[in-house]
Each structure stands twice: as C-alpha cells, then as structure tokens.
Amino acid sequence: MAKPKKTPRPKSETPKGFRDYFGPEVTARTEMLKAIAGVYHRYGFDALETSAVETVEALGKFLPDVDRPNAGVFGWQEDGEGDKPGDWLALRYDMTAPLARVYAQHRNDLPNPYRRYAMGPVWRNEKPGPGRFRQFYQCDADTVGSASMGADAEICAMLADTLEQVGIPRGDYIIRVNNRKVLNGVMEVAGVLDPANPEAMEHERGIVLRAIDKLDRLGVDGVRALLGAGRKDDSGDFTDGAGLSDAQADVVMGFMEAKRESGAATVARLRELVAGSQTGEAGVDELEEIAALLAAGGYGPDRIEIDPSVVRGLGYYTGPVYEAELTFEIFDEKGRKRQFGSVAGGGRYDDLVKRFTGQEVPATGVSIGVDRLLAALTAKGRMERAVQGPVVVTVMDRARMADYQAMVAELRQAGIRAEVYLGNPKNFGNQLKYADKRGSPVAIIEGGDEKERGVVQIKDLILGAKIAETATHEEWKDRPSQFEVPRDQMLAKVHEILEGQDT
C-alpha cells in the first residue's frame, strides 16, 4: 500500500518585507507613542482610531506619490451576494485617506474645526528593501475645517514640542517651513505655470518639483541639469530634464537658494522672486503670518525656520508645507558621516475631503515616522536602557513548586518583576543560564538544606557578572554577590539589592 502523501510542513517565516518586534523594541515604541499622544492631547487634538481596512474606493487605491506611481496597497475582493460582486477592500496606506473618509462620513457630529491625532501601522505594497518594510508606524495630527494659518503654525510648534518631549534636545532638530503657493508663483515667473491654463506643463512642473526635492542628494549642478536638458547619473542612466531655458532655470535656482540669515530677509527675497504672481504673493503673505504666529508663541528660528528648499514629494499640498529634520550626524551603513535627516513632514491639503463630498474643506496636518524617530534615538544612544529582567526563583526540588510559587507571588505583589523557573529543573546550570539570558538582576535559591534552616540564598547577578569580568579588581574584593537571609527577609533583601543596582 502506498503511503499517504504528507502535507509539507509550513515555513516559519514572516512574509517578505515584514518583521517581528521583540521586548524592548515594542515597549520603546509604546513609550514613544504615549509621549507623542501626550503632547498632541495638550494641543487639543482628540484620538481617532479607524479600522485598518478601508474600501479601495475610499482610499483612492494608489499612493498619490508621483515618484512611485505603481506603489500600491494590499487589497482583496469581498465575496459577492447573488449577482452583486463584493466590494474591493484594502489595508490603509496612510492615516490621511481614512481621516478624509471619517470627516466626510461624520462631519455633522464632529466639532468644527476638527483636530485629531491617529497612531498605528500602515501598509504599503512595495518592493521591500534593506531597512524598508511594508508595515510601519505613523503618528499623525491634522486639523480639518480651518483655513487659518494658525492651524499650520500650531502644528509646527507642536512638532517642536513633540521632538523635545521624546528626547531630541533643542539644537538637534530644525523644523523647516515653506509654501507651495510661493513655489507656484516662482513657476509662473519662470514661465512653466500659466494661471489661465493651470493644467498645461504639468509634466514639466513635476520634474521641477522632484528635482528640487533631490537637492540634498544631487547638489546644485545635478538639480540644474534636471531643470534643463536632463542628467546622466554615475551608472550612465539618463533622466529626462524639464527642458527649461537657462533664464527659467535661474529663477527656480534663485528660489531654492533664497534662504537668508533671518526669516524676514528670506521673506523679502521671496517677495522679489514672485513679484507679479498673485499666487506667489499670497504664499509669501502666508509664510509671513506663520512666522509672526510662531514668534508670538516663543518659537524662534532656532527651532522653526523658513526654508524655500523644502518642497515635499507629495503632489497634493496646496499651501504651507513643513518638515522636521534631525541635524545631528550619524554614520551611515558605509561608515560615512551624514545628517540623520527627515523624521516628520506635512502641510496643507485643502481638497482631500472634496473627493467624497464635492465640498472643499481646508485641512493641514503632519505625519511623524515613528520607526525612524526610534532609530534616531537609538543612534544617539538616547533610548532608555533595556527592559529590566525578572527576578528568577530557581527550582531546586520539583516537589516543592508550591513554595517557589509562594515566593514569586510575594515578590509580584510587592511590584517586583519576578518569575519561577518553569523549564526542566534537573540541570541547575541551565536555570542560571536562563536567568542570564533574561537579564535577571537577582536569582533566589532554596534547596532542601535552606528550607530546613528557614533561609534562602539570594544571588546579585549584576554584581556577580561585574566580579566575574574584573576578578582581580580590588573594588569587588570584599563585596559578596550572594547572601543568605531568613526566608521572611527575602523580600526586603531583594528590594535592597534592586535599589543598589539602580544607582
């Protein structure tokens, strides 16, 4: 008789581009989200948690990111009923599209303006790469229903407060503000935007936008090449340019280099550049207003500055745009020093809700890349130390498990993180290895002899490890790392050791 074919065992792997987060990684993120939520709350923002799943039509299906037009969502079709086909559903790819849907759905019940924050994972169906995952956390705050520059200004201020709250000191970050209207004004002056025919030359403007956004990577010459005929990169690949004349390119380059010593001087320079464009002048007015509001709140250019080189990749911004950059240097994967770079960005998008309601609703908001911010703090060594391991009560006699459970219950009730060893207790060495792997500060031992004499042995594992490392060192010579105490003094002694380790 032929053997029945066995089903092959499933592979124990995360899908490509996804990963697991263990212990301290999870708790560090939880702590960070809590700190961020605290600041957002103080600014009057209310929490909102939408479902992870939306209809594809509500999402608009694709990322509105001109650089990656094919980057998509994870989607599937629901079972239909009878002749009716099922809806297409998908995982949200950001927090903004669900907000637009919620606002359109609940606008009669929501306060107006509506300030909300949202934190959680988003999913992108993109080709995964090193350090690039298909699920990551975002933490957004948006104000819907306000056209006031006060809304944009307060989000910039809130971003500064948030960065400081999570542990980025003043001086290690800068929030840079620009305005899409100013850029459009410059485009008008350069002759690539005609207010009477705003659709024309959209392709060229797209190239200009992306070129400006690449100033960091390509430098002035690279950007200039992209504004003109095009650019060949190191590998020989050619990227088409926007085809601007030298005079036109001069105007755009002038805009990118318009930053001056003070905000007022920058604003004055921008006003020169957009002279004659109504849109451009309105944009400069907005920048000026934001700067005044921030100054009134005490947020000077050491924290928030006007910087014309910020354009943000996304096409849908309509007014102010802002970006938070960490300015300290780290070493990249090739060992080169570089600035850490952007951890948050956002801006004003006045027509996102319109897609649902037909009604234009002004909105502005920011998104913090939580995972990048965590990476930044780790790079700076500013993460809180690893999660404290538990006190381990070892098992010397399997029959006396109840005694060990009583000990561990006593420790836990006193608020001390504690465990009884639950593996096979035969090999005592394994129990100490386990305690070591757990980062345990203390191990407790009560064998038959100790039980008879009414005592327990308490090992200070942190001190023990130090002594083992520096065995000859005078410092530890007279300090024992193991103590015998009466059973009823166990709790007090453990407390004493833990407090000593803390300092």
Added chain:
Amino acid sequence: MAKPKKTPRPKSETPKGFRDYFGPEVTARTEMLKAIAGVYHRYGFDALETSAVETVEALGKFLPDVDRPNAGVFGWQEDGEGDKPGDWLALRYDMTAPLARVYAQHRNDLPNPYRRYAMGPVWRNEKPGPGRFRQFYQCDADTVGSASMGADAEICAMLADTLEQVGIPRGDYIIRVNNRKVLNGVMEVAGVLDPANPEAMEHERGIVLRAIDKLDRLGVDGVRALLGAGRKDDSGDFTDGAGLSDAQADVVMGFMEAKRESGAATVARLRELVAGSQTGEAGVDELEEIAALLAAGGYGPDRIEIDPSVVRGLGYYTGPVYEAELTFEIFDEKGRKRQFGSVAGGGRYDDLVKRFTGQEVPATGVSIGVDRLLAALTAKGRMERAVQGPVVVTVMDRARMADYQAMVAELRQAGIRAEVYLGNPKNFGNQLKYADKRGSPVAIIEGGDEKERGVVQIKDLILGAKIAETATHEEWKDRPSQFEVPRDQMLAKVHEILEGQDT
C-alpha cells in the same frame, strides 16, 4: 461634444463589519492595554509584536473553531515573479498562530521557556452582526516551552490580578479551571473514546463538547437531549444528537455537575468519575496540582475555582483550560438581567508549534477580549470620566491672532490642554458652541476693550452650565461664572478654576 463622463464620488463608509473609534474610546482602550501590560510585565512576560500580515500557510488559513468551520481570514495573493506564483498572505485572525510561527522561527534565540505577551487587533472574515466586528483587539499571554502546571497556575493568577488592576473588584469575577484530560477520561468511561483507537467516534465527541459548552443557554435538559437523540429548538429546527445511551449520558451529565463546595471535594468527585481511565486520572492530578500552586500563592476559590462545566469551544486544547467570567449582572438588549459572562479564556495546547518543526513543544496561554472588558467596565459605570476638553481661547479680532497664539502657548507650556479657536471667528456664538461641543472647562476672551485695559475675561463653562440648568437655585446665586483678571494673571486664574472643577 459629449461631456466627459464623471467618475462617481466614492462613498464615505467603513467597510461592513468595521468601525471607527473616537476620542475617549481610543484613550480608554490605550489605558486598559497599558494596565494589562503592566501586570503581564510584572509576571515576567516580554512584549512581542508580530506583523499583522502572515503567509496563509503559517496561519493554517482557517480558524480551528469547530463551531464555525467556514469562518475565515482576509487573504490575497502576492504578485508572482516570472513563472513563480506569488505567496498567499492574510491578516492574522488571532495572536496564537503568529506566536507559533515566531517560536518556530526564532527558537534558538529566545529564552526557554519563553513568556510573551501580545496586544493588538485581529481580523476575522466573518459575517458581521450587531456588536460583532471583523476587527477587534486581543491581549494574549502565553508560556511556550514549559510542561509545568506552574505555567498554567501562574496564568490563572495573572488573569485575576489583571482583572483587579483594570477595575473589576474581587467578587465581581471568577476564574474557572478545568482540564481536557478529565473530560477525555469521562468520555472513555462513557464509552465514546477508545484509547486504543483515539480517532474513532470523533464526531460524537464533538457533539458532546459543544453540548457541554451550551449548558448556560440550553440548561440541563437541552444538553441531555443533545447527548442523546437530538434537540428541536423553539423555532422547530432540529440539531442532531451524539446518540449516547442514557447510561452514557449519565456519566457525561455527572461530570458537568461534579462541582462541589470546595476544590478538594470537586477533585474527589472527578476522581470517582474517571476511575479506570489513565488519561482522566492524569487530568485530575493536574487539576489538583494547579489548585495547590494557586493556594500557595494566596489565590483562593473566591478568585479561582475548579469547575468541570468549562470546556471552551476550541478543539486544540490538550490539558488545563481556564476562563474568566464577570459575575455581576447587567441588562441585555431586551432589558433582561443576565450575568455579563466571559471576558477571557485559554488553556494548554501542546502541539501547535509541532506543525512547523515536527517537534512537540508544550505551551499554555490566555487571551483577553479587550473590547468586551471595556464594555463590561462601561456597563458598570467604572470607566474613567470622559477626556477633559481643552481650554478654548476665543478669537475676538482676527488681526490679533498672534496675541491669542501667545496665550495658548503659555497655557500649553504650563501643561494645560488648550486651543485657540481656528474656525471662522465672525460669529462669537459659534465659538462658544464649539467650546461646548469640545467639553471645554474654560473659555478665554480678549476683545479690543480688554486688550486696551490689559485684562482678559475668563468664563468657567462648567459652573456656567450648572447655573444655566438650575437658574433659581440659591447655591449659585452669589458665584460668578465669569471673571476679569489682568492678562498676566490669566494662567493662575485658569489653574484655580480647573482645580476647583476637579473637586
């Protein structure tokens, strides 16, 4: 020329069976998760966050729930590469399947035993119903790699501590413990399980299990009918029975009614019932051991008791099973009093990891239904009061927005939740309506006259609302709800009012 066809506007709706959570709903859940994580951490459990997406093969695709064999997952196929078809991926439907995958994948790096907790949403592709959603939160704790009853006992103790920590007082909950081996022993004695041929009569045993699980709803007679020939319900629908003889049914009913005054008496009764079955006797030993361990930790039958009527619906448990039930009464949707019921459950499942590795790994764990627990606290009126609304700085003069921003910055920097009104300020009444909708405790007003005199008006909105409600009441007669103070005393006065409202 024909008009271009317009794309219809997308509907602003959550997909069927999904919902949004606003403000206090989100923060209440965040607080609860934090409280639960605190207890889990104290017990030595480490956080784990797996990705929401798994391969369908890792999940095993379907819920292992015999009652709902077609209940499924949300899944989709990845794009393939060349001839190679893409993997099928799906959203996790619980926290246990991902844990099994993680343990199989990382077992060489994880401590052994591995205690981990996980909290987050899970997704089920089921027909939505009233109050039944396709995305909901779970909060699990499991110990993998320990065969010790100590692992089961400590999870029961932890569950008791957790319920008390989130606000369910002792006496309002009970944790009930049973053992699948005892039930199997009873099945042996009743003649529906043959240790020499364990696959035989599986269908009948399934019916017996589900019948026992329905004791609450069907009562003793209903269960007895299902053990025998079958049962016709009120609507006339007939459910097939297990076909047990009266004598066989007597054994099963005896098991369900084996609970006695004390744990020791229950254990003694169970020992009688399973006499002759090795499996059954091993199960009774395990129950006895758990009871002893819990007693040693101070967890008496007022919190955790042995109850043979607990079987849990899931097929994969292999030893101890446990369930947390809230015992206080609430009114159901039809206005009838009933016990709130189960909020958490779990048990031992020794062969879940085996699917990946071929190696049997003992494991035990619990899952808390976070949303149900929140609903329970709400029903008991034990939720913390609604989130405090922000102080609203009103806008009397649009040109002086900078002054108002300065006020709001001052309040926020003092830790007070505050906002400037960002809607159209023309109609002052709308600003006060907005403050009302936000649940604001205080509004601040500074018109041109106040500005000139260097003062601000501060309205106590909570007191104002009380006065409006009880206008004739003597109590409020002499208490003003609006104060004029010098601008530089604004912060102090707001502090004073907020503190007064707190008490």
